[in-house]
Amino acid sequence: MAHVVIVGAGQAGAACAAKLRALGFDGAVTIIGEEPAPPYQRPPLSKAYLLGEMEEERLWLRSADFYAEQGITLRLGARVEAIDTAARVVTLGGEAVGYDELVLTTGSVPRRLPAAIGGDLGGVFTVRTLADVDAMRGEFAAGRRLVIVGGGYIGLEAAAVGAKLGLDVTVLEMAPRILQRVASPETSDYFRALHGARGVKILESTGLDRLLGEGRVTGVRLSDGRELPADFVIAGVGIVPATALAEAAGIAVENGIACDDHGRTSAPHVWAAGDCASFPWKGGRLRLESVGNAIDMAEAVAENICGLAKAYEAKPWFWSDQYDCKLQIAGLNAGYDRIVTRPGEGGAVSFWYYRGDALLAVDAMNDSRAYMVGKRLIEMGKSPAAEVVADPAVELKGLLKA
Incomplete structure (x- = not known):
C-alpha cells in the first residue's frame, strides 16, 4: 500500500492530507508535526487568540475526530531529523519511517x-x-x-x-x-x-x-x-523558510525549497508546498507567505501525487486585521510605478497598484467589494483605466464586464 508522508503539520500539511482523501487516495497518509497541537490556523494567533477572544480548539483546522475518520495518522510532537531520498526514509527519534511520496510542508520560522x-x-x-x-x-x-x-x-x-x-x-x-x-x-x-x-x-x-x-x-x-x-x-522582524531539513538531504533550495510548477523538488518522489516552497513565476521564482498559497499549492501537490498532472497557478491574496480595520490584498505589487486611490463608503478606501497601464494589486481597507473586484480583474488579466477606477461614481462590478 502506498504511503504518503507529510512533514509539517500546518495549513499546507493538513490541506494536502485532506485533498488526498477527497481525491480517493486509499494508501496510508501520515502527517508529522513538531508541535503537540493538531494542525491549526496561525493568523488568529496575533489577533483573536492573543486578545482572548478565541479558544484553542477554535484554532484547529479540523475536529479532533476528522483525522481518525479519514485514516490520516497524526504524529505530533515529533521532529524529523533526516531524510534519505535514496532509501525513501525519514528518521525521527531514531525510528525510520518509509515513504513512497514525501511532501515537505515545513513552513517558516521567525527571525x-x-x-x-x-x-x-x-x-x-x-x-x-x-x-x-x-x-x-x-x-x-x-x-x-x-x-x-x-x-x-x-x-x-x-x-x-x-x-x-x-x-x-x-x-x-x-x-x-x-x-x-x-x-x-x-x-x-x-x-x-x-x-x-x-x-x-x-x-x-x-x-x-x-x-x-x-x-x-x-x-x-x-x-x-x-x-x-x-x-x-x-x-516582528520577518520569517524565513524552514529549509534546513531539505538542504541536509541535498534537495535544491532557492529562496525556499525549489519546486517545479507541479510542486516537485529536485529529489525524486519529494514534493513541497506552502511557506517553505518556491515555484516558477513569470520567468523567475516566487515564494508566498500566505494561507491561500499554503492551501492551494498543497492541494495541487495532492492532485499531482494522484496523477492529475496539474500545474500550480498562484492567485496571491492576503489579509490583516487591526482594530476595526480589515485590510485585504489581492495580487502582488512588485514593480508598481503609481497608485490610484479609490474612496469607499463610511471611510473605506482602496489603493490600486499599476505598472504603466497594467493593474498589479489592490490594498482594500474595509472595502471588500473593491478587494473582490480587484482580485477578479487581476486573475482575468484585465486592467481598467486608472481614471475610471479613481472615480467613485463608477460601479466597480461593471469593470468586470468591460
Whole structure:
C-alpha cells in the first residue's frame, strides 16, 4: 500500500492530507508535526487568540475526530531529523519511517533578535506558534510597556492587540516607513494614522542598538542613543523558510525549497508546498507567505501525487486585521510605478497598484467589494483605466464586464 508522508503539520500539511482523501487516495497518509497541537490556523494567533477572544480548539483546522475518520495518522510532537531520498526514509527519534511520496510542508520560522544584543533575555518574544503566544499572553496587562521591533503586519497586529488591552505600545521600524517592504506609502500612511489615533507610538528610521536588562529585558537602547523602558519586547522582524531539513538531504533550495510548477523538488518522489516552497513565476521564482498559497499549492501537490498532472497557478491574496480595520490584498505589487486611490463608503478606501497601464494589486481597507473586484480583474488579466477606477461614481462590478 502506498504511503504518503507529510512533514509539517500546518495549513499546507493538513490541506494536502485532506485533498488526498477527497481525491480517493486509499494508501496510508501520515502527517508529522513538531508541535503537540493538531494542525491549526496561525493568523488568529496575533489577533483573536492573543486578545482572548478565541479558544484553542477554535484554532484547529479540523475536529479532533476528522483525522481518525479519514485514516490520516497524526504524529505530533515529533521532529524529523533526516531524510534519505535514496532509501525513501525519514528518521525521527531514531525510528525510520518509509515513504513512497514525501511532501515537505515545513513552513517558516521567525527571525529572532541576536543574542549579542540581548535577544536571549527573558521577556523577549516572537509570534509564530501557539506556544509563542501562550508564553506572552500573561504579559498583556493594562499599563505595561510593550516595545515591538519591526513595523510589518505581525508587529502592527500585535501593537493593535496591546493598544486595545490598554498597554503603552511603541513600534520601532528601521526603514523610513512602516510596511515599506510590502506596501505603498499610502497604505503606510493609513496604518500609521490608525495606530496613532489609538495612542501607539511609531518610531520610523529608528534602529535597535540593544536590549537592556540582566536576565530579563527592562528596556531598549535605540540606534540614536535614546533609551526606552520596556516590560517586554516582541520581535516582528520577518520569517524565513524552514529549509534546513531539505538542504541536509541535498534537495535544491532557492529562496525556499525549489519546486517545479507541479510542486516537485529536485529529489525524486519529494514534493513541497506552502511557506517553505518556491515555484516558477513569470520567468523567475516566487515564494508566498500566505494561507491561500499554503492551501492551494498543497492541494495541487495532492492532485499531482494522484496523477492529475496539474500545474500550480498562484492567485496571491492576503489579509490583516487591526482594530476595526480589515485590510485585504489581492495580487502582488512588485514593480508598481503609481497608485490610484479609490474612496469607499463610511471611510473605506482602496489603493490600486499599476505598472504603466497594467493593474498589479489592490490594498482594500474595509472595502471588500473593491478587494473582490480587484482580485477578479487581476486573475482575468484585465486592467481598467486608472481614471475610471479613481472615480467613485463608477460601479466597480461593471469593470468586470468591460
